[in-house]
Amino acid sequence: xxxxxxxxxxxxxxxxxxxxxxxxxxxxxxxxxxxxxxxxxxxxxxxxxxxxxxxxxxxxxxxxxxxxxxxxxxxxxxxxxxxxxxxxxxxxxxxxxxxxxxxxxxxxxxxxxxxxxxxxxxxxxxxxxxxxxxxxxxxxxxxxxxxxxxxxxxxxxxxxxxxxxxxxxxxxxxxxxxxxxxxxxxxxxxxxxxxxxxxxxxxxxxxxxxxxxxxxxxxxxxxxxxxxxxxxxxxxxxxxxxxxxxxxxxxxxxxxxxxxxxxxxxxxxxxxxxxxxxxxxxxxxxxxxxxxxxxxxxxxxxxxxxxxxxxxxxxxxxxxxxxxxxxxxxxxxxxxxxxxxxxxxxxxxxxxxxxxxxxxxxxxxxxxxxxxxxxxxxxxxxxxxxxxxxxxxxxxxxxxxxxxxxxxxxxxxxxxxxxxxxxxxxxxxxxxxxxxxxxxxxxxxxxxxxxxxxxxxxxxxxxxxxxxxxxxxxxxxxxxxxxxxxxxxxxxxxxxxxxxxxxxxxxxxxx
Numbered sequence: 001x002x003x004x005x006x007x008x009x010x011x012x013x014x015x016x017x018x019x020x021x022x023x024x025x026x027x028x029x030x031x032x033x034x035x036x037x038x039x040x041x042x043x044x045x046x047x048x049x050x051x052x053x054x055x056x057x058x059x060x061x062x063x064x065x066x067x068x069x070x071x072x073x074x075x076x077x078x079x080x081x082x083x084x085x086x087x088x089x090x091x092x093x094x095x096x097x098x099x100x101x102x103x104x105x106x107x108x109x110x111x112x113x114x115x116x117x118x119x120x121x122x123x124x125x126x127x128x129x130x131x132x133x134x135x136x137x138x139x140x141x142x143x144x145x146x147x148x149x150x151x152x153x154x155x156x157x158x159x160x161x162x163x164x165x166x167x168x169x170x171x172x173x174x175x176x177x178x179x180x181x182x183x184x185x186x187x188x189x190x191x192x193x194x195x196x197x198x199x200x201x202x203x204x205x206x207x208x209x210x211x212x213x214x215x216x217x218x219x220x221x222x223x224x225x226x227x228x229x230x231x232x233x234x235x236x237x238x239x240x241x242x243x244x245x246x247x248x249x250x251x252x253x254x255x256x257x258x259x260x261x262x263x264x265x266x267x268x269x270x271x272x273x274x275x276x277x278x279x280x281x282x283x284x285x286x287x288x289x290x291x292x293x294x295x296x297x298x299x300x301x302x303x304x305x306x307x308x309x310x311x312x313x314x315x316x317x318x319x320x321x322x323x324x325x326x327x328x329x330x331x332x333x334x335x336x337x338x339x340x341x342x343x344x345x346x347x348x349x350x351x352x353x354x355x356x357x358x359x360x361x362x363x364x365x366x367x368x369x370x371x372x373x374x375x376x377x378x379x380x381x382x383x384x385x386x387x388x389x390x391x392x393x394x395x396x397x398x399x400x401x402x403x404x405x406x407x408x409x410x411x412x413x414x415x416x417x418x419x420x421x422x423x424x425x426x427x428x429x430x431x432x433x434x435x436x437x438x439x440x441x442x443x444x445x446x447x448x449x450x451x452x453x454x455x456x457x458x459x460x461x462x463x464x465x466x467x468x469x470x471x472x473x474x475x476x477x478x479x480x481x482x483x484x485x486x487x488x489x490x491x492x493x494x495x496x497x498x499x500x501x502x503x504x505x506x507x508x509x510x511x
Contacts, residue, residue: 105261105303107254108311109484113192114451114497115184115296117160123293124157125150132289134168137279145283149290154414154435154509158501159442160294164274177213177274178222184270184296185219186226192298193227195493198264200227205256205265209238209245209446211475212335212345213272223268234260242333242474243410245269246297246446247482251318257303264304270296271445278344285344291413295444295451313484316467317369321362321479329354333475352415356423358479359471363400366481370403370467400424404483405466407431408452410473411438420471436505441497446472449482451497455505458498462490 129147132138138146164176185208193200206229208220218237223229236252238245246269253265273292278285302311323329332348348354368376375398382394407430409420417438421431433452437444441451449470456462463486470482492498498505 105258106305106308107257107315108302108304108307108487109313109315110300110302110307110311111192111196111493112297112299112312112450112453113188113195113493113495114298114447114454115188115191115294116495116497116500117184117294121160121163121166121294122158123161123165128161131165131168131170135170135279139281142281142283142286146286146290149287152414153290154417154438155291155293155442156439156507158440162274162294165277170277170279172275172277174215174275177272178215180274180294181210181213181215181219181270181272182222182226184294185223185268185298188268188270188296188298189223189227189266191493191495192266192300195495196300198300201230202264203229203233203266204260204263205253206233206235206268207238207249207253207265208236208268208270209241209249210270210272211240211242211245211445212276213274214239219268219270240475242476242478243271243412243443243445243448244472244474244478244480246449247318247470247472247480248320248478249446250299250301250315250482251320251480253301254315254318257301260303262304263302265301267299267301268296269298269446269450271447276343276345278342280338280340280342280344282338282344282346284346284348285338287347288345291443293442293444295441295447297447297450299450308487311487312490313468313486315482316485317366317481317483319362319366319369319481321358321365323354323358323361323477323479326354326477329358329477332477352419354477355416355473355479356419358473358477359420359423362471362479362481363398366483367398370469370483371398371400372402375399375402397423397425400469401426401430403467404469406433406453406456406462406468408449408456408468408470409434410471411435411441411448411452412443412473414438416473432506435509436507439507439509440501440505446474448472454492454496455498455502457490458492458496458502460491462486464488 125147128150129143132146133143162176162180164171164173164180192198206220206223208218208223210219213219214237217225220235220237224233224235229235234256238249238252241248246267249267249269253267257263257265271292273294276288278289280286301315308314328348328350332351332354333345334348335343335345337343367379371379379398407424407426409417409431411417411434414435417431417434420426421428433455436455437448437451441448444451449472453468453470456468462468466486468484468486470484472480474480
């Protein structure tokens with residue numbers, strides 16, 4: 001499989017040679033017209049149908065009114081009826097005030113920063129396997145299993161593991177876990193504050209999400225202490241919510257920014273590996289060792305209208321789906337002890353099926369919010385034929401490429417990206433950011449979608465008005481989506497995660 005920046009082009013368009021039997025012969029339009037453009041034309045027609053219908057209707061109405069009403073007489077009537085004018089003005093002012101007070105406040109993303117670890121923390125496959133063997137904890141069959149997972153994972157040779165895992169034997173202590181957390185969080189935040197010129201004292205809301213490491217004092221308290229944040233800061237620490245917790249944190253920030261005016265919110269998303277490495281031999285619990293790697297993202301959000309001019313994106317939608325009521329979904333990503341008493345995270349064989357069900361529920365909710373009316377109409381007609389008329393038709397899969405310009409699919413593993421590419425009918429360029437993030441940084445959990453967005457920016461592909469869809473999956477089981485709209489032609493921020501290697505990507509990934 002080869003991924004490329006623009007290799008997919010416009011789908012599988014087929015050029016047809018028209019053979020003219022006579023000078024009067026017409027081409028076979030059913031064969032020569034690319035159906036992609038027919039569908040695009042249909043999309044534009046249906047999407048603008050209301051406008052095309054209303055504009056002539058309004059013009060006809062205005063002409064009719066002007067012909068049947070004495071406008072001069074109407075003006076004289078209003079001129080001498082002060083009570084009518086005052087009443088109408090009061091209603092208008094009240095309506096505009098009510099709208100201004102009750103409408104949701106826009107949430108802007110001023111910038112995001114992703115942590116890029118030091119060179120000495122890289123874990124090439126050979127080093128990874130050598131260290132695993134030298135720990136003495138793994139049986140030969142477990143080592144062979146990890147090797148096969150690595151080879152098929154989609155990870156490259158330059159991903160990172162924490163300092164404690166480079167020691168022989170590994171040293172997964174509380175102190176080492178704290179050191180990892182400080183290194184990644186402070187590294188991302190230092191970069192964010194530098195790029196935005198934000199004073200830490202100006203932060204009103206702080207949200208940190210990390211699923212598996214939740215010490216006391218909390219990670220959010222560590223940040224408050226490090227940067228001496230103000231005493232009335234509203235801080236939150238989200239734990240145990242899996243790889244989709246980054247979108248959950250953004251949703252929480254959005255809700256808080258609806259309440260607190262003129263406020264900055266910082267969201268930090270990370271995962272801690274040091275104390276969560278599995279040293280047993282249960283195969284379902286060995287997979288996270290092979291996929292999860294060091295990473296962290298930090299976002300600066302604002303609800304200040306004046307910040308729109310310098311913001312990169314506006315938050316459009318957040319849609320959250322929770323399948324925790326189902327026992328299989330609840331246990332498909334489960335932290336537990338094996339028979340030998342060693343703790344790890346077990347991944348169920350039903351994980352992909354459960355993720356697919358969660359995605360279906362999520363996009364069913366998201367679709368009406370983002371899809372053009374043309375796609376919604378096709379979906380509804382197909383559903384109507386199937387349900388009411390029992391017609392033997394395939395369910396219509398909406399074309400989300402008409403709603404979004406870019407896709408940031410959680411880089412949980414090659415299988416996750418493959419399935420979404422297939423089920424959403426995406427092209428290779430749509431999943432390039434996800435595949436390259438998985439190759440370069442591995443599964444960085446909840447921060448992976450921000451490494452992917454940074455990749456799109458580094459490639460110079462994010463243009464004004466573009467919409468990007470971030471999709472993340474997490475334990476529980478959850479599927480969460482966030483939709484952003486670019487407010488300008490976005491340039492990569494200084495010291496970004498791809499700054500030293502973007503010219504080497506995309507790379508060919510052998511499966």
